[in-house]
Amino acid sequence: MLYRVRSVLPTLLLACSLGAQVHAQGSGPIKIGYIGPLTGGSADMGTSGLIGAKVAVEEINEVGGYLGRKLELVIRDDKADPDTGLKASTELVTAEKVTATVGFCNTGVAVKSLDVFQNNKSILVIPCATGTVLTSKYAPAQSYIFRTSARDQLQTQFIVNEIVKRGLTKPALLVDSTGYGDAGLADLQAALARAKLKPHAVIRFNVGVKSLDDEVRQLKASGADVLVGWTVGPEQGLISAGRAANNWKVPQLGSWTLSNASAFTSAGGRMEGALMVQTVLPNPWLERNAAFLRAYGKASHEDPIGSMMAAAQTYDAIQLLLRAMFDARHDLSGPALKAALEDPSATYRGVVTTYERAFSPTDHDAISENMLWLGTWHGHERDYFYKDDERKATVIRRKQSAAAS
Template sequence: MKRVASAAILAAVLSAPAWAQAVQPIRIGLIFPLTGGSSDMGNSARVGAEVAVREINEVGGYLGRPLELVIRDDKADPDTGLQLAQELVLKEKVTATFGFCNTGVAMKALDVFQANKAILMVTCATGTGITAKHPPADSYIFRTSARDQIQTQFLVDEIVRRGLTRVALLVDTSGYGDAGLKDLEAALGRANLKPHAVARFKVGVKTLDEEMKQLKASGADALIGWTVGPEEGVISASRVNAGWKVPQFGPWGLSHASAFATSGGKVDGAAMVQTVLPNPFLERNSSFLRGYAKISKEAPVGSMMSAAQTYDAIHLLLRAMFDSKGDLGSAALKKALENPSGPYRGVVTVYDRPFSPADHDAISANMLWLGTWRNNERAYYYKDDERKASIIRRKEKATQTAAR
């Protein structure tokens, strides 16, 4: 009787329609620095992805197929990032990959995705060259973070608005720092300014007191520190130690929890570029942070921008999957990402048409906010911006002049 029953069950399973048999998940790759000095970015991005996947799977996934994350730790190391990119694309054969918080790691891995025509969504790294290396019309590389070209211009515009003219630059010697210095010099040049003083340092330093004394002695009236989270904290601490009260500016790395922790809170009042800030009066913003808190209890969040930009990117891919009408090949997904059927109301913004065949950067200059640290949390630098935050800043066309 047992053999008859077993045979009957087997026959029923084999004759069942495809949808009734085991459902194959849609595998999505993640490559982020989950350990080391950039881990606040990487782990926040990972949690952001997990929040999105949980939400999607709770309502049935993609046509009944759940999304499954295949997570890898690049340790902020370019060689490791390259190896993991090859693993996810060639061995794991994921549908798409989300990743990279460090520009140097991303740049070394890009060609793996491009050569194999595999979708890569860069959700943290900001180096201008990431989306410039390959022409968008042919590229499989997309990005939901703000490229350094617009971050540097945003900071210089703010400095000029304040009437400051003697700008000191304190920049690390990484690939990120090298590229950022070029963008800073170009942005200053467009304002008919030159760096008043420049100092360089290696990532991993514990103090910049001597460099800060030299920059203070130069007579500069503003400071831009260009580096990643922990070293941004070192810059802030050294500026305070030197008793130098000029305004400090920095890219999004200044907003990382590691910057706050390393500085012992001395980042307070520094100005930083942001695409999103905590805002309890914005429903999508507060809902996302509640979802984040169910997975991670860290306070403050390691990097809200990393988390939100990754969360939004997962949802943008899901919409592209529906727009591609069941074809999950990279060519179909690329076309769908470039030609969305409708807007997506995300955490960072409402994405009307984040990508096109001519532009693979979802963030334009008008979407940036000036943020700061206030009362141990990220906040809008200007109270007026906080009041205006409910007015969604949508992406401008590439031909339009970016405005704050």
């Protein structure tokens, strides 16, 4: 049980230091909404996020919750469907009257629901979905939308930087036809243009296909020297399977979804060497990282974990919300929590990183470009591609200002 004491200690210290200063108003549990895809092709992300949220809430409640009031998750499955997500969002905000919501793994689903949170001045922290538009639709000074995942603009730039670093000049882009794919393609093209490169070939496809072997064969025939996939987990796996089936030896790069267990499954395990953008990777040398994985392992016995990133980013989102609740003192309204999230009183040492100031009145994204890692698949688990990164991971990468990143 040692891991449990370690993992709840920061929350216990927070409660002790701030709890004596204020008295909680109201009674009964404090409702926190959780919304994500718990069924369907994106369920590995949504389920992992939910487990991360449950681990955080359990730890918080073990040490008294928020001034004696326990946190209670109100859970909704958006099925990766925008209309279902909109209905669930409306229920959480207007019927359940949640204090805040943590959720969304699919950009297209989140986009359709943003107005519900913004118009009701209800906090939404997005731990999974990465579409750049999600935190740019509203100016941060007025926005109630926050995020703990890495936006696509950062991920695409990271990928292009890696392409340039390797001296590659003919990128082939294999991109799905969803809103996520549309936005990712635009960000990829913009990042390539900044590097004075152009896509060598682009193929679009529909989510739900059973094979991408033919599409990969066409891209190989085009003479491309690097393959970039932009889609959700199962289809990322099909890209890897297609690369293996065509014996195409060029580097394969992808967004963070390439690290999902659904990608590993749909590829039939043929993921060796695939490269993806990551905010966090399993690291036994980082105590917070290892403690979180042990706690997660008690709640779920997945192998591999559906999505460590979704789980860790959701865990940190819940913990950041708790600290904002303490900073907001007597007032748990949306405007008060917004102000508290933007101006935290203390550093939070999380699983993904140490957050000195995750958010500000001008920046609602917790992740900056310097906090990203290049991950890869080794066997059935994710790992650092550059071994030097694994050694450097013990030196926390703190957020840069929006201008710097």
